[in-house]
Amino acid sequence: MPDQRRADARRNYARILAVAEEEVAARGADASLEQIARTAGVGSGTVRRHFPSRRAVLEAVSRKRVEALRVRAHELADEGDSREALLGWLSEVVDYCVSARGLAVALAYDDGSDPTQDNACSAVLEDAAGPLVHRAAQDRAVAPGTTVGDLIALAVGIALATEHRPDPTSAAQRLFRLVVAGLSPQG
Incomplete structure (x- = not known):
């Protein structure tokens, strides 16, 4: 099934996931969603739309x-x-x-x-x-x-x-x- 999200949403997801992978590699399960948002250059609301919880981030990573x-x-x-x-x-x-x-x-x-x-x-x-x-x-x-x-x-x-x-x-x-x-x- 093709990805139905807008192009900017797909780019944000990819950027957030890449940053999350680095954060989790560095900090493990204690990776901060707020730090992920800052490093990815997006708002914390954008991160939470893609990953509503820390577990969702860990599962994606x-x-x-x-x-x-x-x-x-x-x-x-x-x-x-x-x-x-x-x-x-x-x-x-x-x-x-x-x-x-x-x-x-x-x-x-x-x-x-x-x-x-x-x-x-x-x-x-x-x-x-x-x-x-x-x-x-x-x-x-x-x-x-x-x-x-x-x-x-x-x-x-x-x-x-x-x-x-x-x-x-x-x-x-x-x-x-x-x-x-x-x-x-x-x-």
Whole structure:
């Protein structure tokens, strides 16, 4: 469907999104909508027409990474061992959440105070990874009742818990391996 917005609105959107990407890269989920507006050279009302909330900004900035994770889930859906496919994808989700400032918050669920605002990033990933979890569940490779939402929550929690560590990527992957292995020693 072609973009029905006026040419100036499309230009404003593109400029605001480019500035938002830089702000989120620099400040993560704390990027200021007002600073985005100033840097983009538009009013805060213009920013809010395109992005009514900080979550909307984070989702727009995260769209490319979420799309890459969606594609990756589809690639892994029929590959080899269902447990390894699911864990490989989830490890990539953790890595993306750690490396892309703001993505973990974009994937986090709201407190439910605004039921009209869906979490588009999580919805895309839940749809894409559903077959991975379903296949792993059929193979008894995951605990019964495990959902994609559960796994995204784990990835988000790991990313948020390690974001201020000196080496957040290594810390996140260590916690991810601990979650996968469990707390009890085997054997």
